[in-house]
Amino acid sequence: MRLAVTGREGQVAASLIETARGRDDVEVVAVGRPALDLARPDTVFAALEAARPDIVVSAAAYTAVDQAEDEKDLAFAVNATGAGKVAEAAARLGVPVIHLSTDYVFDGTKDGAYVETDQTAPLGVYGASKLAGEQAVAAANPRHLILRTAWAYSPFGRNFVKTILKLAADRDEISVVADEWGNPTSALDIAAAVLHVAARLNGDRNFVAYGVYHLVGSGVTNRSGFARYVLATSRELGGPYALVRDIAMADYPTKVQRPANSKLSTAKFDSTFGWTAPDWRRSTKEIVSRLVLGVTGQASAK
Secondary structure, eight states: OEEEEEOSSSHHHHHHHHHHTTOSSOEEEEEOTTTSOTTSGGGHHHHHHHHOOSEEEEOOOOOOTTGGGTOHHHHHIIIIIIHHHHHHHHHHTTOOEEEEEEGGGSOSOOSSOBOTTSOOOOSSHHHHHHHHHHHHHHHHOSSEEEEEEOSEEOSSSSOHHHHHHHHHTTOSEEEEESSOEEOOEEHHHHHHHHHHHHHHHHHOTTOOOOEEEEOOOBSOEEHHHHHHHHHHHHHHTTOOOOEEEEEOGGGSOOSSOOOSBOOBOOHHHHHHHOOOOOBHHHHHHHHHHHHHHTOOSOOOOO
16 A cells, blocks of 8 residues: 655654554655645646555645734645645545644634534634635545544654753743643554554445544643643653643733634544544653654554
């Protein structure tokens, strides 16, 4: 099975490449700029055609949440038009597309965990562009899986865990918001889930349960609790440590309001594909260990 994943530097693309390393049953080919540039729709089909995929994983995205407010056209070009072109190219190649989306399609006002059928209501340009991308993907390729995830972290790229560890190396105390709740999600777990799903799609030409799914780590915490666990794990390993001071989102102003509730229910994904992500603490400990100890290579099997 050959997967073409859009983007080379993103957390999911890097995690897919690592997770597939050494396996005989799957090959992951990362397709990115300049060959494939989502801001230049004319590049998409030729780049994916050259990759000869059995399945396309649409992971590349514009992710600068606050900056998107000033770069609306670019955010929509990449996250909406570009995503749609990727799905269209997959359809022309006769293969399914697995598209990564986000909790930011919701406004965070629901009390419990969001399910796939809940009303979307993005709070900013980034969320709106990703929602438009979901719609474009669904319209372009009937064989689509849209996987909404949240609070992604990994040994790769820029993410919350790496930021917390970096801040702790320079400070004795870090202020972290306490009124934002969600499911921390390892990009390595996302990659494992994508490979699991891709094998199902590749082996079942009659698969009919296409559509939108939520895919996040098991368990819920708030941002400050997440930070405390990261730092406690780091301290156990001899890495950087700092005290965490709870603050409100209102005390940490950003250009775009974040959803106070990013909790996503994975019941639909779990029942359809028979796969559940590990508890977020287990996965966080694995990633923090790699970052603090400088461990490289493939992550331990789940």
